[in-house]
Amino acid sequence: MGKLQEKVAIITGAAGGIGSAAVQLFVDEGARVLLVDSAEAPLRDVASRFGDRVAWVTADVSSARDTERYVNEAVTRFGGIDVLFANAGTEGAVCSLLDATLEDFDRVLAVNVRGVWLGIKYAAPRIALRKGGSIVITSSVAGLVGALGIGPYVASKHAVVGLAKTAALELAAANIRVNTIHPGPIENRMMRSLEQQANPGDPSAIKGMYHAMIPFGRYGTNEEIAKLALFLASDDSSFCTGSVFVADGGLVAH
Ligand SMILES: NC(=O)c1ccc[n+]([C@@H]2O[C@H](COP(=O)([O-])OP(=O)(O)OC[C@H]3O[C@@H](n4cnc5c(N)ncnc54)[C@H](O)[C@@H]3O)[C@@H](O)[C@H]2O)c1
Known part of the structure:
Protein backbone atom coordinates (compact mmCIF):
# COMPACT_ATOMS: atom_id res chain seq x y z
CA MET A 1 0.00 0.00 0.00
CA GLY A 2 1.29 3.46 -0.90
CA LYS A 3 2.30 5.95 1.78
CA LEU A 4 -0.45 8.35 0.59
CA GLN A 5 -3.13 5.78 -0.29
CA GLU A 6 -6.62 7.35 -0.23
CA LYS A 7 -5.11 10.78 0.51
CA VAL A 8 -5.84 13.99 -1.37
CA ALA A 9 -2.98 16.49 -1.74
CA ILE A 10 -2.68 19.99 -3.12
CA ILE A 11 0.77 20.85 -4.52
CA THR A 12 1.46 24.49 -5.39
CA GLY A 13 4.31 25.30 -7.76
CA ALA A 14 3.41 21.96 -9.34
CA ALA A 15 4.76 22.97 -12.76
CA GLY A 16 8.23 23.62 -11.36
CA GLY A 17 11.18 21.35 -10.66
CA ILE A 18 10.48 20.31 -7.05
CA GLY A 19 6.69 20.51 -7.43
CA SER A 20 6.49 18.25 -10.48
CA ALA A 21 8.82 15.70 -8.86
CA ALA A 22 6.50 15.71 -5.83
CA VAL A 23 3.45 15.17 -8.07
CA GLN A 24 5.15 12.08 -9.50
CA LEU A 25 6.07 10.70 -6.09
CA PHE A 26 2.73 11.48 -4.42
CA VAL A 27 0.78 9.83 -7.28
CA ASP A 28 3.13 6.81 -7.18
CA GLU A 29 2.30 6.53 -3.45
CA GLY A 30 -1.45 6.46 -4.07
CA ALA A 31 -2.52 10.10 -3.68
CA ARG A 32 -4.91 12.06 -5.81
CA VAL A 33 -3.37 15.46 -6.40
CA LEU A 34 -4.57 18.93 -7.33
CA LEU A 35 -1.76 20.70 -9.20
CA VAL A 36 -1.61 24.48 -8.75
CA ASP A 37 0.67 26.92 -10.57
CA SER A 38 0.52 30.32 -12.22
CA ALA A 39 2.23 29.05 -15.40
CA GLU A 40 -0.50 27.35 -17.44
CA ALA A 41 1.46 25.70 -20.27
CA PRO A 42 3.98 23.78 -18.11
CA LEU A 43 1.24 22.96 -15.60
CA ARG A 44 -0.93 21.43 -18.30
CA ASP A 45 2.11 19.50 -19.53
CA VAL A 46 2.87 18.03 -16.08
CA ALA A 47 -0.79 17.15 -15.47
CA SER A 48 -1.05 15.36 -18.82
CA ARG A 49 1.35 12.66 -17.56
CA PHE A 50 -0.95 11.46 -14.78
CA GLY A 51 -4.50 10.85 -16.07
CA ASP A 52 -7.46 11.14 -13.73
CA ARG A 53 -5.48 10.81 -10.49
CA VAL A 54 -4.69 14.51 -10.88
CA ALA A 55 -6.52 17.72 -11.70
CA TRP A 56 -5.00 21.13 -12.28
CA VAL A 57 -5.89 24.75 -11.78
CA THR A 58 -3.96 27.90 -12.64
CA ALA A 59 -3.80 30.29 -9.70
CA ASP A 60 -1.64 33.04 -8.26
CA VAL A 61 -0.96 31.84 -4.71
CA SER A 62 -0.60 35.44 -3.51
CA SER A 63 -4.29 36.07 -4.30
CA ALA A 64 -6.90 35.27 -1.64
CA ARG A 65 -9.56 34.72 -4.29
CA ASP A 66 -7.34 32.32 -6.26
CA THR A 67 -6.42 30.43 -3.09
CA GLU A 68 -10.06 29.97 -2.09
CA ARG A 69 -10.75 28.79 -5.63
CA TYR A 70 -7.99 26.18 -5.73
CA VAL A 71 -8.91 24.85 -2.28
CA ASN A 72 -12.57 24.57 -3.33
CA GLU A 73 -11.51 22.86 -6.55
CA ALA A 74 -9.66 20.14 -4.59
CA VAL A 75 -12.76 19.53 -2.48
CA THR A 76 -15.07 19.47 -5.51
CA ARG A 77 -12.84 17.15 -7.53
CA PHE A 78 -11.62 14.80 -4.82
CA GLY A 79 -14.00 15.17 -1.85
CA GLY A 80 -11.64 16.75 0.71
CA ILE A 81 -8.02 17.61 1.49
CA ASP A 82 -5.45 15.73 3.61
CA VAL A 83 -2.19 17.39 2.56
CA LEU A 84 -1.14 20.87 1.45
CA PHE A 85 2.36 21.12 -0.02
CA ALA A 86 2.80 24.91 -0.14
CA ASN A 87 5.76 24.94 -2.48
CA ALA A 88 5.25 27.75 -5.02
CA GLY A 89 7.95 30.37 -4.78
CA THR A 90 9.86 33.04 -6.61
CA GLU A 91 13.52 34.03 -6.27
CA GLY A 92 13.15 37.69 -7.24
CA ALA A 93 16.02 39.85 -8.44
CA VAL A 94 19.65 39.33 -7.45
CA CYS A 95 21.03 42.60 -6.05
CA SER A 96 22.04 44.13 -2.74
CA LEU A 97 19.38 45.11 -0.21
CA LEU A 98 20.30 48.74 -0.89
CA ASP A 99 19.53 48.34 -4.58
CA ALA A 100 16.38 46.22 -4.18
CA THR A 101 13.19 47.80 -5.51
CA LEU A 102 9.90 48.19 -3.69
CA GLU A 103 8.14 46.21 -6.43
CA ASP A 104 10.50 43.24 -6.21
CA PHE A 105 10.46 43.19 -2.41
CA ASP A 106 6.65 43.26 -2.29
CA ARG A 107 6.26 40.62 -5.00
CA VAL A 108 8.70 38.15 -3.38
CA LEU A 109 7.03 38.57 0.02
CA ALA A 110 3.54 38.34 -1.51
CA VAL A 111 4.22 35.05 -3.26
CA ASN A 112 6.53 33.38 -0.74
CA VAL A 113 4.90 34.52 2.53
CA ARG A 114 1.35 35.73 1.91
CA GLY A 115 0.88 32.79 -0.49
CA VAL A 116 1.83 30.30 2.23
CA TRP A 117 -0.36 32.00 4.83
CA LEU A 118 -3.36 32.01 2.46
CA GLY A 119 -2.82 28.33 1.72
CA ILE A 120 -2.87 27.55 5.45
CA LYS A 121 -5.86 29.84 6.04
CA TYR A 122 -8.08 28.24 3.42
CA ALA A 123 -6.85 24.62 3.41
CA ALA A 124 -6.53 23.96 7.16
CA PRO A 125 -10.30 24.04 7.90
CA ARG A 126 -10.79 21.46 5.12
CA ILE A 127 -7.95 19.27 6.43
CA ALA A 128 -9.50 19.49 9.91
CA LEU A 129 -12.73 18.02 8.52
CA ARG A 130 -10.71 14.85 7.66
CA LYS A 131 -9.64 14.59 11.34
CA GLY A 132 -6.15 15.86 10.57
CA GLY A 133 -3.38 15.81 8.01
CA SER A 134 -0.21 17.61 7.04
CA ILE A 135 0.94 20.97 5.72
CA VAL A 136 4.45 21.04 4.26
CA ILE A 137 5.99 24.39 3.36
CA THR A 138 9.02 24.82 1.11
CA SER A 139 11.40 27.26 2.76
CA SER A 140 15.13 27.06 1.88
CA VAL A 141 18.57 27.12 3.45
CA ALA A 142 17.96 30.84 2.85
CA GLY A 143 15.33 30.47 5.60
CA LEU A 144 18.07 29.51 8.08
CA VAL A 145 21.04 31.73 7.23
CA GLY A 146 21.65 34.92 5.27
CA ALA A 147 22.73 34.93 1.63
CA LEU A 148 24.34 37.73 -0.39
CA GLY A 149 22.22 39.37 -3.08
CA ILE A 150 18.82 37.80 -2.37
CA GLY A 151 17.64 39.75 0.69
CA PRO A 152 13.88 39.73 0.02
CA TYR A 153 14.03 35.99 -0.74
CA VAL A 154 15.99 35.34 2.48
CA ALA A 155 13.48 37.40 4.46
CA SER A 156 10.57 35.52 2.92
CA LYS A 157 12.04 32.09 3.60
CA HIS A 158 12.75 33.00 7.24
CA ALA A 159 9.20 34.35 7.58
CA VAL A 160 7.53 31.08 6.64
CA VAL A 161 9.37 29.31 9.49
CA GLY A 162 7.52 31.61 11.88
CA LEU A 163 4.25 30.99 10.07
CA ALA A 164 4.78 27.23 10.22
CA LYS A 165 5.65 27.18 13.92
CA THR A 166 2.61 29.30 14.80
CA ALA A 167 0.35 27.21 12.59
CA ALA A 168 1.74 24.05 14.23
CA LEU A 169 0.70 25.39 17.65
CA GLU A 170 -2.70 26.62 16.51
CA LEU A 171 -3.58 23.52 14.48
CA ALA A 172 -2.28 20.79 16.80
CA ALA A 173 -5.74 20.39 18.35
CA ALA A 174 -7.08 19.64 14.86
CA ASN A 175 -4.33 17.02 14.44
CA ILE A 176 -2.73 18.97 11.60
CA ARG A 177 1.06 18.83 11.41
CA VAL A 178 2.91 21.82 9.93
CA ASN A 179 6.60 21.68 9.00
CA THR A 180 9.07 23.47 6.74
CA ILE A 181 11.58 21.90 4.38
CA HIS A 182 14.87 23.64 3.62
CA PRO A 183 16.52 22.61 0.36
CA GLY A 184 20.02 23.70 -0.49
CA PRO A 185 20.76 24.57 -4.13
CA GLY A 220 20.55 18.32 -4.88
CA THR A 221 17.91 16.89 -7.19
CA ASN A 222 14.21 17.67 -7.34
CA GLU A 223 13.51 14.05 -6.42
CA GLU A 224 15.62 14.25 -3.24
CA ILE A 225 13.47 17.14 -2.04
CA ALA A 226 10.23 15.45 -3.12
CA LYS A 227 11.16 12.45 -0.93
CA LEU A 228 11.49 14.72 2.10
CA ALA A 229 8.11 16.29 1.31
CA LEU A 230 6.62 12.79 1.03
CA PHE A 231 7.95 11.83 4.47
CA LEU A 232 6.31 14.91 6.01
CA ALA A 233 3.08 14.50 4.02
CA SER A 234 2.70 10.86 5.07
CA ASP A 235 1.90 9.26 8.42
CA ASP A 236 5.60 8.29 8.68
CA SER A 237 6.07 11.73 10.28
CA SER A 238 3.12 11.38 12.69
CA PHE A 239 4.98 12.97 15.66
CA CYS A 240 6.68 15.78 13.68
CA THR A 241 5.22 19.26 13.83
CA GLY A 242 6.56 22.81 14.03
CA SER A 243 9.98 21.63 12.88
CA VAL A 244 12.53 22.44 10.22
CA PHE A 245 13.87 19.71 7.92
CA VAL A 246 17.06 20.45 6.00
CA ALA A 247 18.21 18.71 2.80
CA ASP A 248 21.32 20.57 1.64
CA GLY A 249 24.28 18.21 1.28
CA GLY A 250 25.72 19.67 4.49
CA LEU A 251 25.76 23.32 3.34
CA VAL A 252 24.53 24.89 6.59
CA ALA A 253 26.54 22.53 8.80
CA HIS A 254 29.52 24.89 8.40
N1 LIG B 1 15.76 25.47 -6.71
C1 LIG B 1 16.41 25.64 -5.57
O1 LIG B 1 17.65 25.60 -5.52
C2 LIG B 1 15.64 25.88 -4.30
C3 LIG B 1 16.33 25.85 -3.08
C4 LIG B 1 15.63 26.08 -1.90
C5 LIG B 1 14.26 26.32 -1.94
N2 LIG B 1 13.62 26.34 -3.15
C6 LIG B 1 12.17 26.58 -3.14
O2 LIG B 1 11.53 25.46 -3.72
C7 LIG B 1 10.24 25.85 -4.18
C8 LIG B 1 10.00 25.28 -5.55
O3 LIG B 1 10.90 25.92 -6.47
P1 LIG B 1 11.70 25.10 -7.58
O4 LIG B 1 13.06 24.92 -7.10
O5 LIG B 1 10.93 23.90 -8.01
O6 LIG B 1 11.76 26.21 -8.74
P2 LIG B 1 10.80 26.42 -10.00
O7 LIG B 1 11.01 27.82 -10.42
O8 LIG B 1 11.05 25.33 -10.97
O9 LIG B 1 9.34 26.22 -9.41
C9 LIG B 1 8.59 27.25 -8.79
C10 LIG B 1 7.18 27.18 -9.32
O10 LIG B 1 6.37 28.13 -8.60
C11 LIG B 1 5.50 28.73 -9.55
N3 LIG B 1 5.08 30.04 -9.06
C12 LIG B 1 5.83 31.16 -8.91
N4 LIG B 1 5.05 32.17 -8.49
C13 LIG B 1 3.79 31.68 -8.35
C14 LIG B 1 2.54 32.24 -7.95
N5 LIG B 1 2.44 33.54 -7.61
N6 LIG B 1 1.45 31.44 -7.93
C15 LIG B 1 1.53 30.15 -8.29
N7 LIG B 1 2.69 29.56 -8.69
C16 LIG B 1 3.80 30.33 -8.72
C17 LIG B 1 6.34 28.86 -10.81
O11 LIG B 1 5.54 29.05 -11.96
C18 LIG B 1 7.11 27.56 -10.80
O12 LIG B 1 6.44 26.55 -11.54
C19 LIG B 1 10.22 27.38 -4.11
O13 LIG B 1 9.48 27.79 -2.97
C20 LIG B 1 11.68 27.74 -3.96
O14 LIG B 1 11.86 28.98 -3.34
C21 LIG B 1 14.28 26.11 -4.32
Missing part, protein backbone atom coordinates in the same frame (compact mmCIF):
# COMPACT_ATOMS: atom_id res chain seq x y z
CA ILE A 186 18.78 22.24 -6.43
CA GLU A 187 19.54 21.34 -10.04
CA ASN A 188 16.68 23.19 -11.71
CA ARG A 189 15.37 26.44 -13.24
CA MET A 190 15.57 28.52 -10.08
CA MET A 191 19.31 27.92 -9.62
CA ARG A 192 19.88 28.59 -13.34
CA SER A 193 18.14 31.95 -12.86
CA LEU A 194 20.17 32.82 -9.75
CA GLU A 195 23.47 31.80 -11.40
CA GLN A 196 22.63 33.83 -14.51
CA GLN A 197 21.61 36.92 -12.55
CA ALA A 198 24.64 36.73 -10.24
CA ASN A 199 27.18 36.41 -13.06
CA PRO A 200 25.65 36.83 -16.56
CA GLY A 201 29.07 36.51 -18.19
CA ASP A 202 29.93 33.21 -16.51
CA PRO A 203 27.01 31.59 -14.65
CA SER A 204 28.95 28.33 -14.29
CA ALA A 205 31.39 30.13 -11.98
CA ILE A 206 28.55 30.63 -9.48
CA LYS A 207 27.68 26.96 -9.69
CA GLY A 208 31.32 26.06 -9.09
CA MET A 209 31.37 28.36 -6.07
CA TYR A 210 28.31 26.64 -4.59
CA HIS A 211 29.72 23.19 -5.28
CA ALA A 212 32.84 24.18 -3.36
CA MET A 213 30.70 25.30 -0.38
CA ILE A 214 28.57 22.13 -0.24
CA PRO A 215 30.29 19.22 1.59
CA PHE A 216 28.71 16.72 -0.85
CA GLY A 217 30.17 18.80 -3.71
CA ARG A 218 27.00 18.95 -5.79
CA TYR A 219 23.50 20.40 -6.05
Whole structure:
Protein backbone atom coordinates (compact mmCIF):
# COMPACT_ATOMS: atom_id res chain seq x y z
CA MET A 1 0.00 0.00 0.00
CA GLY A 2 1.29 3.46 -0.90
CA LYS A 3 2.30 5.95 1.78
CA LEU A 4 -0.45 8.35 0.59
CA GLN A 5 -3.13 5.78 -0.29
CA GLU A 6 -6.62 7.35 -0.23
CA LYS A 7 -5.11 10.78 0.51
CA VAL A 8 -5.84 13.99 -1.37
CA ALA A 9 -2.98 16.49 -1.74
CA ILE A 10 -2.68 19.99 -3.12
CA ILE A 11 0.77 20.85 -4.52
CA THR A 12 1.46 24.49 -5.39
CA GLY A 13 4.31 25.30 -7.76
CA ALA A 14 3.41 21.96 -9.34
CA ALA A 15 4.76 22.97 -12.76
CA GLY A 16 8.23 23.62 -11.36
CA GLY A 17 11.18 21.35 -10.66
CA ILE A 18 10.48 20.31 -7.05
CA GLY A 19 6.69 20.51 -7.43
CA SER A 20 6.49 18.25 -10.48
CA ALA A 21 8.82 15.70 -8.86
CA ALA A 22 6.50 15.71 -5.83
CA VAL A 23 3.45 15.17 -8.07
CA GLN A 24 5.15 12.08 -9.50
CA LEU A 25 6.07 10.70 -6.09
CA PHE A 26 2.73 11.48 -4.42
CA VAL A 27 0.78 9.83 -7.28
CA ASP A 28 3.13 6.81 -7.18
CA GLU A 29 2.30 6.53 -3.45
CA GLY A 30 -1.45 6.46 -4.07
CA ALA A 31 -2.52 10.10 -3.68
CA ARG A 32 -4.91 12.06 -5.81
CA VAL A 33 -3.37 15.46 -6.40
CA LEU A 34 -4.57 18.93 -7.33
CA LEU A 35 -1.76 20.70 -9.20
CA VAL A 36 -1.61 24.48 -8.75
CA ASP A 37 0.67 26.92 -10.57
CA SER A 38 0.52 30.32 -12.22
CA ALA A 39 2.23 29.05 -15.40
CA GLU A 40 -0.50 27.35 -17.44
CA ALA A 41 1.46 25.70 -20.27
CA PRO A 42 3.98 23.78 -18.11
CA LEU A 43 1.24 22.96 -15.60
CA ARG A 44 -0.93 21.43 -18.30
CA ASP A 45 2.11 19.50 -19.53
CA VAL A 46 2.87 18.03 -16.08
CA ALA A 47 -0.79 17.15 -15.47
CA SER A 48 -1.05 15.36 -18.82
CA ARG A 49 1.35 12.66 -17.56
CA PHE A 50 -0.95 11.46 -14.78
CA GLY A 51 -4.50 10.85 -16.07
CA ASP A 52 -7.46 11.14 -13.73
CA ARG A 53 -5.48 10.81 -10.49
CA VAL A 54 -4.69 14.51 -10.88
CA ALA A 55 -6.52 17.72 -11.70
CA TRP A 56 -5.00 21.13 -12.28
CA VAL A 57 -5.89 24.75 -11.78
CA THR A 58 -3.96 27.90 -12.64
CA ALA A 59 -3.80 30.29 -9.70
CA ASP A 60 -1.64 33.04 -8.26
CA VAL A 61 -0.96 31.84 -4.71
CA SER A 62 -0.60 35.44 -3.51
CA SER A 63 -4.29 36.07 -4.30
CA ALA A 64 -6.90 35.27 -1.64
CA ARG A 65 -9.56 34.72 -4.29
CA ASP A 66 -7.34 32.32 -6.26
CA THR A 67 -6.42 30.43 -3.09
CA GLU A 68 -10.06 29.97 -2.09
CA ARG A 69 -10.75 28.79 -5.63
CA TYR A 70 -7.99 26.18 -5.73
CA VAL A 71 -8.91 24.85 -2.28
CA ASN A 72 -12.57 24.57 -3.33
CA GLU A 73 -11.51 22.86 -6.55
CA ALA A 74 -9.66 20.14 -4.59
CA VAL A 75 -12.76 19.53 -2.48
CA THR A 76 -15.07 19.47 -5.51
CA ARG A 77 -12.84 17.15 -7.53
CA PHE A 78 -11.62 14.80 -4.82
CA GLY A 79 -14.00 15.17 -1.85
CA GLY A 80 -11.64 16.75 0.71
CA ILE A 81 -8.02 17.61 1.49
CA ASP A 82 -5.45 15.73 3.61
CA VAL A 83 -2.19 17.39 2.56
CA LEU A 84 -1.14 20.87 1.45
CA PHE A 85 2.36 21.12 -0.02
CA ALA A 86 2.80 24.91 -0.14
CA ASN A 87 5.76 24.94 -2.48
CA ALA A 88 5.25 27.75 -5.02
CA GLY A 89 7.95 30.37 -4.78
CA THR A 90 9.86 33.04 -6.61
CA GLU A 91 13.52 34.03 -6.27
CA GLY A 92 13.15 37.69 -7.24
CA ALA A 93 16.02 39.85 -8.44
CA VAL A 94 19.65 39.33 -7.45
CA CYS A 95 21.03 42.60 -6.05
CA SER A 96 22.04 44.13 -2.74
CA LEU A 97 19.38 45.11 -0.21
CA LEU A 98 20.30 48.74 -0.89
CA ASP A 99 19.53 48.34 -4.58
CA ALA A 100 16.38 46.22 -4.18
CA THR A 101 13.19 47.80 -5.51
CA LEU A 102 9.90 48.19 -3.69
CA GLU A 103 8.14 46.21 -6.43
CA ASP A 104 10.50 43.24 -6.21
CA PHE A 105 10.46 43.19 -2.41
CA ASP A 106 6.65 43.26 -2.29
CA ARG A 107 6.26 40.62 -5.00
CA VAL A 108 8.70 38.15 -3.38
CA LEU A 109 7.03 38.57 0.02
CA ALA A 110 3.54 38.34 -1.51
CA VAL A 111 4.22 35.05 -3.26
CA ASN A 112 6.53 33.38 -0.74
CA VAL A 113 4.90 34.52 2.53
CA ARG A 114 1.35 35.73 1.91
CA GLY A 115 0.88 32.79 -0.49
CA VAL A 116 1.83 30.30 2.23
CA TRP A 117 -0.36 32.00 4.83
CA LEU A 118 -3.36 32.01 2.46
CA GLY A 119 -2.82 28.33 1.72
CA ILE A 120 -2.87 27.55 5.45
CA LYS A 121 -5.86 29.84 6.04
CA TYR A 122 -8.08 28.24 3.42
CA ALA A 123 -6.85 24.62 3.41
CA ALA A 124 -6.53 23.96 7.16
CA PRO A 125 -10.30 24.04 7.90
CA ARG A 126 -10.79 21.46 5.12
CA ILE A 127 -7.95 19.27 6.43
CA ALA A 128 -9.50 19.49 9.91
CA LEU A 129 -12.73 18.02 8.52
CA ARG A 130 -10.71 14.85 7.66
CA LYS A 131 -9.64 14.59 11.34
CA GLY A 132 -6.15 15.86 10.57
CA GLY A 133 -3.38 15.81 8.01
CA SER A 134 -0.21 17.61 7.04
CA ILE A 135 0.94 20.97 5.72
CA VAL A 136 4.45 21.04 4.26
CA ILE A 137 5.99 24.39 3.36
CA THR A 138 9.02 24.82 1.11
CA SER A 139 11.40 27.26 2.76
CA SER A 140 15.13 27.06 1.88
CA VAL A 141 18.57 27.12 3.45
CA ALA A 142 17.96 30.84 2.85
CA GLY A 143 15.33 30.47 5.60
CA LEU A 144 18.07 29.51 8.08
CA VAL A 145 21.04 31.73 7.23
CA GLY A 146 21.65 34.92 5.27
CA ALA A 147 22.73 34.93 1.63
CA LEU A 148 24.34 37.73 -0.39
CA GLY A 149 22.22 39.37 -3.08
CA ILE A 150 18.82 37.80 -2.37
CA GLY A 151 17.64 39.75 0.69
CA PRO A 152 13.88 39.73 0.02
CA TYR A 153 14.03 35.99 -0.74
CA VAL A 154 15.99 35.34 2.48
CA ALA A 155 13.48 37.40 4.46
CA SER A 156 10.57 35.52 2.92
CA LYS A 157 12.04 32.09 3.60
CA HIS A 158 12.75 33.00 7.24
CA ALA A 159 9.20 34.35 7.58
CA VAL A 160 7.53 31.08 6.64
CA VAL A 161 9.37 29.31 9.49
CA GLY A 162 7.52 31.61 11.88
CA LEU A 163 4.25 30.99 10.07
CA ALA A 164 4.78 27.23 10.22
CA LYS A 165 5.65 27.18 13.92
CA THR A 166 2.61 29.30 14.80
CA ALA A 167 0.35 27.21 12.59
CA ALA A 168 1.74 24.05 14.23
CA LEU A 169 0.70 25.39 17.65
CA GLU A 170 -2.70 26.62 16.51
CA LEU A 171 -3.58 23.52 14.48
CA ALA A 172 -2.28 20.79 16.80
CA ALA A 173 -5.74 20.39 18.35
CA ALA A 174 -7.08 19.64 14.86
CA ASN A 175 -4.33 17.02 14.44
CA ILE A 176 -2.73 18.97 11.60
CA ARG A 177 1.06 18.83 11.41
CA VAL A 178 2.91 21.82 9.93
CA ASN A 179 6.60 21.68 9.00
CA THR A 180 9.07 23.47 6.74
CA ILE A 181 11.58 21.90 4.38
CA HIS A 182 14.87 23.64 3.62
CA PRO A 183 16.52 22.61 0.36
CA GLY A 184 20.02 23.70 -0.49
CA PRO A 185 20.76 24.57 -4.13
CA ILE A 186 18.78 22.24 -6.43
CA GLU A 187 19.54 21.34 -10.04
CA ASN A 188 16.68 23.19 -11.71
CA ARG A 189 15.37 26.44 -13.24
CA MET A 190 15.57 28.52 -10.08
CA MET A 191 19.31 27.92 -9.62
CA ARG A 192 19.88 28.59 -13.34
CA SER A 193 18.14 31.95 -12.86
CA LEU A 194 20.17 32.82 -9.75
CA GLU A 195 23.47 31.80 -11.40
CA GLN A 196 22.63 33.83 -14.51
CA GLN A 197 21.61 36.92 -12.55
CA ALA A 198 24.64 36.73 -10.24
CA ASN A 199 27.18 36.41 -13.06
CA PRO A 200 25.65 36.83 -16.56
CA GLY A 201 29.07 36.51 -18.19
CA ASP A 202 29.93 33.21 -16.51
CA PRO A 203 27.01 31.59 -14.65
CA SER A 204 28.95 28.33 -14.29
CA ALA A 205 31.39 30.13 -11.98
CA ILE A 206 28.55 30.63 -9.48
CA LYS A 207 27.68 26.96 -9.69
CA GLY A 208 31.32 26.06 -9.09
CA MET A 209 31.37 28.36 -6.07
CA TYR A 210 28.31 26.64 -4.59
CA HIS A 211 29.72 23.19 -5.28
CA ALA A 212 32.84 24.18 -3.36
CA MET A 213 30.70 25.30 -0.38
CA ILE A 214 28.57 22.13 -0.24
CA PRO A 215 30.29 19.22 1.59
CA PHE A 216 28.71 16.72 -0.85
CA GLY A 217 30.17 18.80 -3.71
CA ARG A 218 27.00 18.95 -5.79
CA TYR A 219 23.50 20.40 -6.05
CA GLY A 220 20.55 18.32 -4.88
CA THR A 221 17.91 16.89 -7.19
CA ASN A 222 14.21 17.67 -7.34
CA GLU A 223 13.51 14.05 -6.42
CA GLU A 224 15.62 14.25 -3.24
CA ILE A 225 13.47 17.14 -2.04
CA ALA A 226 10.23 15.45 -3.12
CA LYS A 227 11.16 12.45 -0.93
CA LEU A 228 11.49 14.72 2.10
CA ALA A 229 8.11 16.29 1.31
CA LEU A 230 6.62 12.79 1.03
CA PHE A 231 7.95 11.83 4.47
CA LEU A 232 6.31 14.91 6.01
CA ALA A 233 3.08 14.50 4.02
CA SER A 234 2.70 10.86 5.07
CA ASP A 235 1.90 9.26 8.42
CA ASP A 236 5.60 8.29 8.68
CA SER A 237 6.07 11.73 10.28
CA SER A 238 3.12 11.38 12.69
CA PHE A 239 4.98 12.97 15.66
CA CYS A 240 6.68 15.78 13.68
CA THR A 241 5.22 19.26 13.83
CA GLY A 242 6.56 22.81 14.03
CA SER A 243 9.98 21.63 12.88
CA VAL A 244 12.53 22.44 10.22
CA PHE A 245 13.87 19.71 7.92
CA VAL A 246 17.06 20.45 6.00
CA ALA A 247 18.21 18.71 2.80
CA ASP A 248 21.32 20.57 1.64
CA GLY A 249 24.28 18.21 1.28
CA GLY A 250 25.72 19.67 4.49
CA LEU A 251 25.76 23.32 3.34
CA VAL A 252 24.53 24.89 6.59
CA ALA A 253 26.54 22.53 8.80
CA HIS A 254 29.52 24.89 8.40
N1 LIG B 1 15.76 25.47 -6.71
C1 LIG B 1 16.41 25.64 -5.57
O1 LIG B 1 17.65 25.60 -5.52
C2 LIG B 1 15.64 25.88 -4.30
C3 LIG B 1 16.33 25.85 -3.08
C4 LIG B 1 15.63 26.08 -1.90
C5 LIG B 1 14.26 26.32 -1.94
N2 LIG B 1 13.62 26.34 -3.15
C6 LIG B 1 12.17 26.58 -3.14
O2 LIG B 1 11.53 25.46 -3.72
C7 LIG B 1 10.24 25.85 -4.18
C8 LIG B 1 10.00 25.28 -5.55
O3 LIG B 1 10.90 25.92 -6.47
P1 LIG B 1 11.70 25.10 -7.58
O4 LIG B 1 13.06 24.92 -7.10
O5 LIG B 1 10.93 23.90 -8.01
O6 LIG B 1 11.76 26.21 -8.74
P2 LIG B 1 10.80 26.42 -10.00
O7 LIG B 1 11.01 27.82 -10.42
O8 LIG B 1 11.05 25.33 -10.97
O9 LIG B 1 9.34 26.22 -9.41
C9 LIG B 1 8.59 27.25 -8.79
C10 LIG B 1 7.18 27.18 -9.32
O10 LIG B 1 6.37 28.13 -8.60
C11 LIG B 1 5.50 28.73 -9.55
N3 LIG B 1 5.08 30.04 -9.06
C12 LIG B 1 5.83 31.16 -8.91
N4 LIG B 1 5.05 32.17 -8.49
C13 LIG B 1 3.79 31.68 -8.35
C14 LIG B 1 2.54 32.24 -7.95
N5 LIG B 1 2.44 33.54 -7.61
N6 LIG B 1 1.45 31.44 -7.93
C15 LIG B 1 1.53 30.15 -8.29
N7 LIG B 1 2.69 29.56 -8.69
C16 LIG B 1 3.80 30.33 -8.72
C17 LIG B 1 6.34 28.86 -10.81
O11 LIG B 1 5.54 29.05 -11.96
C18 LIG B 1 7.11 27.56 -10.80
O12 LIG B 1 6.44 26.55 -11.54
C19 LIG B 1 10.22 27.38 -4.11
O13 LIG B 1 9.48 27.79 -2.97
C20 LIG B 1 11.68 27.74 -3.96
O14 LIG B 1 11.86 28.98 -3.34
C21 LIG B 1 14.28 26.11 -4.32
